[in-house]
Amino acid sequence: MSDAPRPQQDSQRESGSPPPADAVSAGDARSRTRFIEANSHGVRVRVDELGQGRPLVFLHGLLGINDYWLPTARALSSRFRSHLIEVPLLELPGRLSNVDGVARLIMRALDELINEPAVLIGSSFGGHAGLQIVLERPDLVRGLVLTGSSGLYEEPIDLELEQGFRNREVQHRPSHNWIHDKIAELFYDRTRIPDGVVDRAHSELSNRRAARTMVKLSKSARRDHMGSRLGAITTPTLVVWGRQDVVTPPRVAEEFCTLLPDARLHWIDHCGHAPMIECPDAFTSALVNFLDELDSLQHDARGRSRQEVA
Numbered sequence: 001m002s003d004a005p006r007p008q009q010d011s012q013r014e015s016g017s018p019p020p021a022d023a024v025s026a027g028d029a030r031s032r033t034r035f036i037e038a039n040s041h042g043v044r045v046r047v048d049e050l051g052q053g054r055p056l057v058f059l060h061g062l063l064g065i066n067d068y069w070l071p072t073a074r075a076l077s078s079r080f081r082s083h084l085i086e087v088p089l090l091e092l093p094g095r096l097s098n099v100d101g102v103a104r105l106i107m108r109a110l111d112e113l114i115n116e117p118a119v120l121i122g123s124s125f126g127g128h129a130g131l132q133i134v135l136e137r138p139d140l141v142r143g144l145v146l147t148g149s150s151g152l153y154e155e156p157i158d159l160e161l162e163q164g165f166r167n168r169e170v171q172h173r174p175s176h177n178w179i180h181d182k183i184a185e186l187f188y189d190r191t192r193i194p195d196g197v198v199d200r201a202h203s204e205l206s207n208r209r210a211a212r213t214m215v216k217l218s219k220s221a222r223r224d225h226m227g228s229r230l231g232a233i234t235t236p237t238l239v240v241w242g243r244q245d246v247v248t249p250p251r252v253a254e255e256f257c258t259l260l261p262d263a264r265l266h267w268i269d270h271c272g273h274a275p276m277i278e279c280p281d282a283f284t285s286a287l288v289n290f291l292d293e294l295d296s297l298q299h300d301a302r303g304r305s306r307q308e309v310a
Helices: 066-075 099-113 125-136 159-166 176-184 197-205 208-223 250-259 280-309
Strands: 032-037 044-051 054-059 080-086 118-123 141-147 237-242 263-268
Touching: 032 099, 044 066, 044 099, 054 066, 054 099, 054 125, 066 080, 066 280, 080 099, 099 125, 099 208, 118 125, 118 280, 125 141, 125 208, 141 280, 176 197, 197 208, 237 250, 237 280, 250 263, 263 280
Parallel strands: 054 080, 054 118, 118 141, 141 237, 237 263
Antiparallel strands: 032 044, 044 080
């Protein structure tokens, strides 16, 4: 299970009706919500957009939603245009219920959303998809941010669901208490768990098809070990990690930094698997520093290019 689950939301979230008042910056004419047909089979990806400037793309994990990124996106809205991409992961058909399938949906959306390379910011499964995108479409990406990302190791806390589905005679449903305990594992400070997420997750995972899809996605992430491919990613990367993350432990962050050629590591102390939810100010501060670094690197590169021309 990755990211905190979806909080209670309007039941029309996927319908194309106006977003809840807290979904984008209220009263900001630069904000909007739209849906993109991401493949030929009718999969619709929700995109919340706010701010102005160079593009940032936020990618959630399993059971995550765009709302979890809002504190960061709002803080950056005077400098950057944030595109919060929400893929309906638990509704995906079987052929797309894997890291590669999700990455391709996102790439299709990016081709429509942006006209210059963006910084991809991915949490958990979203970080894994971001790594796949950088490898396949480096033209879309000028920087990468990973937080609690799968791709090397993720604690297999979905095994109880998986084992339940192996026995077709058992109509396995995760209990409310089981869901509560698994969500609590994502946080160091459990008072930071958003209201309503346990009830929402229990409701979603009581749907047998949705629970099966989550198991497929989780298994896909565990099986897609990217260690041998990370050396090909030369994109500047920030690895920002909760020091108390028990789902993707700190050694995973260190391994990412060892294998990625241009990575830098920022720890957030007293923080678990979802820093943008548990410690949004610290997460945003680390991201701002990285974005400033990218701007500086680009400025220096332009200066060298002018000197070479001269």
